[in-house]
Amino acid sequence: MDKRISLLxxxxxxTLTVDTRTTLLDSLRDRLGVTSPKKGxxxxxxxxxxxxxxxxxxxxxxxxxxAHDGAEVVTAAGLGGGGGxxxxxxxxxxxxxxxxxxxxxxxxxxxxxxxxxxxxxxxPSHVTADPGxxxxxxxxxIRERMSGNLCRCGAYVNIVAAIRDAADPGRTSxxxxxxxxx
Amino acid sequence: MAELxxxxxxxxxxxxxxxxxxxxxxxxxxxxxxxxxxxxxxPVQATIARGTVSWIDxxxxxxxxxxxxxxxxxxxxxxxxxxxxxxxxxxGPGIGFRGQFIAAVLAExxxxxxxxxxxxxxxxxxxxxxxxxxxxxxxxYTPGQVNGGAVPDTAAGDVEAALAEAAVVLxxxxxxxxxxxxxxxxxxxxxxxxxxxLVLYDSTxxxxxxxxxxxxxxxxxxxxIQVAAPNVGGGFGSKGxxxxxxxxxxxxxxxxxxxxVKFALTRQQMFSLAGYRTPTVQHxxxxxxxxxxxxxxxxxxxxxxSRIKEFAEQTAVPARMMYAAPNRRTSHRLVPLDVPVPxxxxxxxxxxxxxxxxxxxxxxxEACGLDPLELRARNEPDLDPETGKPFSSRHLLECFTTGxxxxxxxxxxAVPGGRLEDGWRVGIGAASATYPFYRNPGNAARIAYGGxxxxxxxxxxxxxxxxxxxxxxxxxxxxxxxxxxxVRLEIGDTSLPVASVAGGSSGTASWGGTIxxxxxxxxxxxxxxxxxxxxxxAAAPEDPEAxxxxxxxxxxxxxxxRVHADTGELRVSRMLGVFSAGRIINPRTxxxxxxxxxxxxxxxxxxxxxxxxxxxxxxxxxxxxxYHIPANADVGDVDAIWLEEVDxxxxxxxxxxxxxxxxxxxxxAIANAAYNATGIRIRELPLTAEKFLS
Ligand code: FES
Ligand code: FES
Numbered sequence: 001m002d003k004r005i006s007l008l009x010x011x012x013x014x015t016l017t018v019d020t021r022t023t024l025l026d027s028l029r030d031r032l033g034v035t036s037p038k039k040g041x042x043x044x045x046x047x048x049x050x051x052x053x054x055x056x057x058x059x060x061x062x063x064x065x066x067a068h069d070g071a072e073v074v075t076a077a078g079l080g081g082g083g084g085x086x087x088x089x090x091x092x093x094x095x096x097x098x099x100x101x102x103x104x105x106x107x108x109x110x111x112x113x114x115x116x117x118x119x120x121x122x123x124p125s126h127v128t129a130d131p132g133x134x135x136x137x138x139x140x141x142i143r144e145r146m147s148g149n150l151c152r153c154g155a156y157v158n159i160v161a162a163i164r165d166a167a168d169p170g171r172t173s174x175x176x177x178x179x180x181x182x
Numbered sequence: 183m184a185e186l187x188x189x190x191x192x193x194x195x196x197x198x199x200x201x202x203x204x205x206x207x208x209x210x211x212x213x214x215x216x217x218x219x220x221x222x223x224x225p226v227q228a229t230i231a232r233g234t235v236s237w238i239d240x241x242x243x244x245x246x247x248x249x250x251x252x253x254x255x256x257x258x259x260x261x262x263x264x265x266x267x268x269x270x271x272x273x274g275p276g277i278g279f280r281g282q283f284i285a286a287v288l289a290e291x292x293x294x295x296x297x298x299x300x301x302x303x304x305x306x307x308x309x310x311x312x313x314x315x316x317x318x319x320x321x322x323y324t325p326g327q328v329n330g331g332a333v334p335d336t337a338a339g340d341v342e343a344a345l346a347e348a349a350v351v352l353x354x355x356x357x358x359x360x361x362x363x364x365x366x367x368x369x370x371x372x373x374x375x376x377x378x379x380l381v382l383y384d385s386t387x388x389x390x391x392x393x394x395x396x397x398x399x400x401x402x403x404x405x406x407i408q409v410a411a412p413n414v415g416g417g418f419g420s421k422g423x424x425x426x427x428x429x430x431x432x433x434x435x436x437x438x439x440x441x442x443v444k445f446a447l448t449r450q451q452m453f454s455l456a457g458y459r460t461p462t463v464q465h466x467x468x469x470x471x472x473x474x475x476x477x478x479x480x481x482x483x484x485x486x487x488s489r490i491k492e493f494a495e496q497t498a499v500p501a502r503m504m505y506a507a508p509n510r511r512t513s514h515r516l517v518p519l520d521v522p523v524p525x526x527x528x529x530x531x532x533x534x535x536x537x538x539x540x541x542x543x544x545x546x547x548e549a550c551g552l553d554p555l556e557l558r559a560r561n562e563p564d565l566d567p568e569t570g571k572p573f574s575s576r577h578l579l580e581c582f583t584t585g586x587x588x589x590x591x592x593x594x595x596a597v598p599g600g601r602l603e604d605g606w607r608v609g610i611g612a613a614s615a616t617y618p619f620y621r622n623p624g625n626a627a628r629i630a631y632g633g634x635x636x637x638x639x640x641x642x643x644x645x646x647x648x649x650x651x652x653x654x655x656x657x658x659x660x661x662x663x664x665x666x667x668x669v670r671l672e673i674g675d676t677s678l679p680v681a682s683v684a685g686g687s688s689g690t691a692s693w694g695g696t697i698x699x700x701x702x703x704x705x706x707x708x709x710x711x712x713x714x715x716x717x718x719x720a721a722a723p724e725d726p727e728a729x730x731x732x733x734x735x736x737x738x739x740x741x742x743x744r745v746h747a748d749t750g751e752l753r754v755s756r757m758l759g760v761f762s763a764g765r766i767i768n769p770r771t772x773x774x775x776x777x778x779x780x781x782x783x784x785x786x787x788x789x790x791x792x793x794x795x796x797x798x799x800x801x802x803x804x805x806x807x808x809y810h811i812p813a814n815a816d817v818g819d820v821d822a823i824w825l826e827e828v829d830x831x832x833x834x835x836x837x838x839x840x841x842x843x844x845x846x847x848x849x850x851a852i853a854n855a856a857y858n859a860t861g862i863r864i865r866e867l868p869l870t871a872e873k874f875l876s
Contacts, residue, residue, distance in 0.1 A: 035214035036207025045806035090205040101647025102204030103415025147813040154781025
């Protein structure tokens with residue numbers, strides 16, 4: 001069965017006809033040509049498809065497009081605004097070389113943006129010691145909160161560093177350039 | 183010794199030139215390429231491990247609105263050649279492993295294709311299959327050669343006599359399970375026939391290799407096949423050569439009325455169709471004198487291959503060159519089974535082999551009463567033990583001493599189980615890493631001057647996350663002695679000069695060396711002030727020193743682990759790798775690659791294991807929920823450093839390749855640390871919690 005829906009994708013109003021079985025991910029990629037979110041598993045197991053849906057991070061492969069008529073979707077391509085500038089999280093990913101093949105990266109970036117928001121609003125994670133208090137985003141918190149986004153290239157160490165930088169640009173210790181040597 | 187190219191752009195931590203497009207997600211991977219009016223393919227897979235399709239009914243699938251065609255062995259186009267059973271897709275009713283393609287649905291959308299594929303009805307004549315891998319399997323045989331071309335067996339001296347006389351003998355068996363590459367980008371192909379020409383967007387480690395493989399299968403000239411892969415979402419060997427899905431996509435494009443066909447394997451399908459690492463059983467015997475000097479090394483390996491196509495992992499090969507010992511033996515035996523076809527996975531051979539050998543060395547050190555680093559120092563060979571050649575550069579011990587200070591090796595408790603912190607047993611371990619230097623033949627590069635100060639540098643190389651877009655530009659800038667901004671690099675397309683596969687950690691040396699040769703030829707032909715449009719193409723140079731040296735990279739892996747005293751949960755809190763790999767072209771991307779290999783090593787150590795149900799020939803845990811690869815929270819403080827070095831005998835670049843060494847020795851370092859933490863020696867990967875509770 002087909003249904004006509006509209007979505008606000010990266011600031012642009014888009015209208016499309018979808019099979020009611022079509023996921024948000026496939027709607028974006030195959031129907032609208034928005035290929036920034038990637039399909040790593042189609043089962044909610046890898047996070048490569050992460051987008052911000054109504055401002056919250058979701059695995060877009062687990063979302064049926066037809067259920068979100070009128071929703072706002074932001075992908076990594078639209079995070080930085082219209083002028084082509086990058087979001088601070090994206091800048092930090094570049095500075096820390098928090099990517100290799102780049103396939104998981106749009107999902108990591110969207111997930112990080114959503115996660116920073118969750119932490120800022122005090123949502124606890126599995127490793128939060130005291131859920132009643134403001135979240136202190138240490139490395140353990142970042143790792144835990146980013147564990148829904150797999151990276152087979154193994155860029156986690158740099159992803160954590162990038163998110164640490166983006167979360168609190170003033171706090172960062174260490175240099176952004178890699179390659180410590182003996 | 184080749185004249186070394188001086189570093190200007192090389193050696194700098196340039197940011198990835200493709201980075202901006204990748205953090206935005208706008209860099210196109212294979213399936214992302216927009217094509218007009220595509221057809222979507224979804225395959226049907228065999229649900230038996232051996233036998234034949236006796237009947238197949240596609241009527242119900244064909245009746246679904248939006249289905250364009252259903253291909254089976256009865257109606258699929260005939261290939262020009264079908265001698266390679268992996269590629270002989272739909273050429274007959276035979277089934278060689280569970281998961282093999284037996285049909286494919288072409289439809290207007292992916293949803294329709296997937297739905298209709300489920301409506302294809304199949305009957306089988308089931309044959310008795312064998313998917314049980316055991317070291318004592320009676321069907322095992324000696325392959326003609328192992329991957330990489332080495333002989334399967336070697337022997338020197340008298341191992342048995344030396345073991346009988348040795349003051350200390352270590353005799354143990356180590357096992358590693360099946361590993362699945364699982365690049366984050368599933369294997370994907372977009373295929374279109376344009377008249378007699380085939381155009382492919384493919385997720386591959388080598389566009390030219392895809393062309394060379396497909397041309398004879400489809401009986402067309404290689405020039406009539408164009409393959410593009412500007413961005414590749416990881417491969418780790420599984421995209422080194424095309425697999426059956428590429429053949430199926432091309433075939434389907436012959437039946438789609440000229441429309442392009444889009445086909446991405448699902449994550450589940452990848453477990454039977456994209457290659458994987460064989461499980462191994464490694465019998466290691468070491469003999470040493472009273473001072474801990476090895477008198478005998480024996481490394482005997484049993485592993486599997488698929489019955490329909492041989493792949494022989496070179497697991498015992500590193501034992502041939504790591505340590506000095508007068509009496510040595512290595513062997514490889516293959517058990518042929520009715521299972522999916524194994525293939526390359528990051529550091530085939532060295533990765534599993536160094537788990538066995540380096541865990542054994544840790545055990546031997548304890549038996550000799552020596553510090554594990556001291557044991558390595560006492561067994562450092564002067565010459566390559568296997569070939570008798572000098573090493574071009576061997577700094578294994580320097581890696582260990584550098585890392586020991588930095589990692590805090592002196593904090594390691596000499597007695598296992600000596601450190602308990604907050605309910606966690608803490609331990610430190612180390613292991614050697616090694617990987618050979620490969621430089622592949624069959625490369626050419628073209629350089630053209632634009633007239634505006636810019637040079638276009640072309641080679642059909644690949645970037646799978648390895649940083650080729652960045653480091654090849656750096657090499658080209660230095661080779662042309664021009665600013666980096668003046669280089670326009672083009673890679674990842676068969677319209678560019680031929681390039682070897684991104685495999686064997688050979689890419690940078692093979693392609694970079696060729697770019698240097700092309701730059702030399704360009705300057706010789708056109709001088710320092712070339713006219714606009716001046717262009718030169720050149721092949722890689724002959725290596726005048728070929729065969730004179732043993733060229734290998736080395737490294738020292740250090741790990742600190744915490745094993746929970748009550749639950750057995752193991753966490754890797756710290757890791758440090760110190761590597762000696764020749765010249766490092768880009769420290770920023772190099773560190774990422776080393777760390778990436780070590781992180782995959784954490785996965786190998788902690789949880790990766792493809793579980794074969796021998797009753798059905800099925801990889802049971804065939805998705806990312808059940809086959810665990812490391813997640814962010816699995817990875818602690820991991821760092822990699824390297825020795826400042828240029829290999830004087832590895833061509834003008836002096837770089838030996840870094841893509842694979844990071845995974846070698848990593849699992850052994852973690853297992854050795856776990857022993858140091860608990861006193862429990864685990865010889866069967868992965869190091870799951872229950873093994874620490876016995
Ligand atoms: S593609 Fe959605 S979680 Fe993997
Ligand atoms: S960068 Fe390749 S999977 Fe994360």
